[in-house]
Structures are given as C-alpha cells and as structure tokens.
Amino acid sequence: MKRRRFIAITSTASIAMGVPAIAINAHTNMETTKRKILIFGGGYTVPFLKYMAQLTGKTTPRLCFLPTASADSPFGINNWFETCAPLDVKPFVQRMFISSYNQKLSFEEVLLSMDGIVVGGGNTLNMMAIWKAQGIDTILRKAWDNGIVLAGGSAGSLCWFEHGTTDSRPKDISKVECLGFLKGSHCPHYDSEPTRRPLYQSYIRSGEFKPGFACDDQAAIYFEDNEVKKVIALKEESNAYYVYTEKGEVKERKLEKEIVN
Numbered sequence: 414m415k416r417r418r419f420i421a422i423t424s425t426a427s428i429a430m431g432v433p434a435i436a437i438n439a440h441t442n443m444e445t446t447k448r449k450i451l452i453f454g455g456g457y458t459v460p461f462l463k464y465m466a467q468l469t470g471k472t473t474p475r476l477c478f479l480p481t482a483s484a485d486s487p488f489g490i491n492n493w494f495e496t497c498a499p500l501d502v503k504p505f506v507q508r509m510f511i512s513s514y515n516q517k518l519s520f521e522e523v524l525l526s527m528d529g530i531v532v533g534g535g536n537t538l539n540m541m542a543i544w545k546a547q548g549i550d551t552i553l554r555k556a557w558d559n560g561i562v563l564a565g566g567s568a569g570s571l572c573w574f575e576h577g578t579t580d581s582r583p584k585d586i587s588k589v590e591c592l593g594f595l596k597g598s599h600c601p602h603y604d605s606e607p608t609r610r611p612l613y614q615s616y617i618r619s620g621e622f623k624p625g626f627a628c629d630d631q632a633a634i635y636f637e638d639n640e641v642k643k644v645i646a647l648k649e650e651s652n653a654y655y656v657y658t659e660k661g662e663v664k665e666r667k668l669e670k671e672i673v674n
Contacts, residue, residue, distance in 0.1 A: 446560035450573050450594065450636045453566035454601045454628030457531055459496055460647060460673045461564075461633055465529055466502050468562045468635070474528035477505040481543055482535025482568040485510045489533050509543050521552045529562040532569030537589050538581035540568055550592055557594055566633075567601045574599040576622060578613050588621065596639055598625030604651070605630045614663040617656055624657035632670065644670040 451465050466474050478493040480486055485508040497504040507523050524530060530553070532540075544550045557563055563573065571577045572591045577599040579589040600613035616622035626634060626641075631651035635643045644653045655666040 446558070447637050448557050448560065448594075449562045450557070451562065451564040451633060452570035452573065452595075452599070452601075452626075452628060452636075453564070453630075453633040454570065454603055454651075454653070455605065455630030456534055456566050457493075457496060457564070457569075458631075458647065459499060461566075461645075462496060462502070462531070463500055464633070464635075464645060464673060465531070465562055465564050466500060469528040471528050473501050473503055475503045475505060475526070476529045476531060477507050477524060477527040478531050478533060479507055479509075479549075479565075479569075480533045480535075481509045481549075482537060482540040483533055484535070484539075486535075489535075493531075493533070509547060509549070520547060520549060521555070524549075524552050524556055525559065525561070527556070527561055529564060530556060532563075532565030532572055534565075534567030534569055536581045537568040537571050537579045537591070540572065541589070541591060553592065554594065563594075570601050570628065571599050574625060577601075577625070578609060578616070588616065595636055596623070598622040598656075600625070600627040600656070601630075603627040603629050603654070614656065617658060618661075618663050624655070627654045627656050627665075629653065634668070641668065644668045645673045646670045647673065 449468055451468065453461050466476065476497065480489045483489045490506050493506065494504055505527065507520065553563065565572065571579065571589065573595045574591050575593040575597060576588055576590050581589060600609055602609050613627060617624060628634060629651040631647040632653045633645050634641055634653050646652065649672065652670065653668045655668060657664055
C-alpha cells in the first residue's frame with residue numbers, strides 16, 4: 414500500500430467512518446478469553462508488531478496506536494504508519510487531544526473495536542493523568558479483559574504495571590504509579606540509559622518497589638494473565654530480567670528468550 418493512501422485512510426477522521434459501534438462486543442467471552450500484554454523495553458519495531466499481530470489470532474488485525482505520552486506527536490504518528498506499512502495489519506490512531514466536532518465516536522467505541530492497542534513512549538506521568546481524566550484507564554481494562562492485545566514500549570510498557578521508573582519529572586529518574594494490570598514493578602531501557610539499572614535495583618532493595626521485570630531496549634516480554642509466556646529479542650545481546658531480592662541482596666534472573674526478525 415502506498416504511504417500517502419496508507420496514512421490517509423487511517424487518520425482520526427477516518428476512524429470515525431471505519432469503526433462500527435457493534436464491534437464492541439466482538440471480543441467478549443470471559444470464561445475462555447486470555448488477557449494478553451506484550452511489553453518492549455524501548456520503542457516498537459516491525460518484528461515486535463509482527464509478533465503482536467500474531468497474538469491477535471486475526472489474519473489482518475486492527476491495531477490502534479495511542480500516542481498520548483508524546484502529546485499526540487505528528488512525528489510519532491507518522492512513524493507508526495511507516496512501521497506498520499510492511500505488515501498485514503490495519504493501523505489506526507486514537508489521539509487524546511481531540512474535539513467533539515471532529516470525532517463522533519467515543520473512545521470506548523473506537524478502542525474496544527480493535528484487535529490490538531499499542532501505547533507509545535514519552536511522558537508516562539502526563540499520560541496517566543490524561544487517561545484518568547478521559548476514562549481511558551477503565552476502557553483499557555475492558556479491552557484487556559475482552560482479549561484485545563495490549564502492547565507498548567518505554568512509557569507504553571511501564572503503564573501496564575503497578576509502578577516503575579520514569580523520567581517524566583525534572584532532575585531525576587523517579588517513581589510513577591501506573592494501571593496495575595500486571596503485578597509488580599517495571600523498568601524499561603535497562604541497557605541503554607546508565608541510571609536506570611542501579612536506580613531500579615535500589616528501589617527494589619529498599620522495598621519501595623515490588624519485585625518486577627526489566628527489559629533491554631530490543632527485548633520484549635509477552636504476558637498472559639500475569640504469567641510470562643514468552644520472551645523475544647531482536648539480537649543476542651538484548652535480554653529481559655526478573656529482578657527481586659534474596660536475603661537482602663538484589664538478584665537478576667535472565668529470562669530465556671527467542672531471537673526474532
């Protein structure tokens with residue numbers, strides 16, 4: 414598909430024409446539905462989105478991007494469409510900075526009609542505040558319970574846990590409280606930002622953080638119902654870890670992974 418048409422058919426205005434309200438109930442069967450979250454330590458890539466698309470079980474899944482953490486950055490939105498271009502998916506974007514004049518479907522109608530939702534990186538703290546003001550936190554919980562695959566990297570991986578490390582405030586890396594779908598804590602960018610690893614470990618050592626999961630930029634963890642089902646990475650040097658304390662000392666358990674491309 415040519416890039417110009419690719420972007421044109423998936424703008425926010427086009428979402429209103431392509432998302433049937435009746436699709437909201439398409440995923441609901443709570444007795445058999447598996448709740449799925451895929452986190453990446455850094456940004457999304459073609460291999461990560463390809464794996465996510467497979468998790469939906471659909472031939473051409475509808476994947477929606479939430480660029481809230483970057484304040485609906487046009488650059489980030491363009492990058493989303495370009496990354497999706499080689500994949501057999503239908504990409505959408507749901508902006509948060511909208512008006513009722515140009516979007517006639519509710520956030521719930523749009524998001525619950527998707528097969529997967531990807532959260533972009535940026536300011537986690539601001540994103541959480543906006544989501545709560547707009548009720549997105551509640552909608553995402555419904556999406557998760559309904560079997561819609563949730564995913565994201567950086568702010569988009571951190572948001573699913575109870576808490577973790579964020580650069581969303583001035584001066585220092587600090588703690589942020591998140592949605593709590595996944596139990597425990599999280600640290601993205603484990604190999605690329607020098608302060609992340611020691612700070613995360615210090616929070617776990619002190620008990621301020623619960624034990625949790627850390628991801629290098631090019632590694633990802635797939636969870637089903639809070640259980641790690643698979644770890645994938647783009648290169649051998651990239652890893653994901655379970656970080657915990659044992660007899661007062663912080664331990665890292667490297668998780669077995671599969672290289673994908």
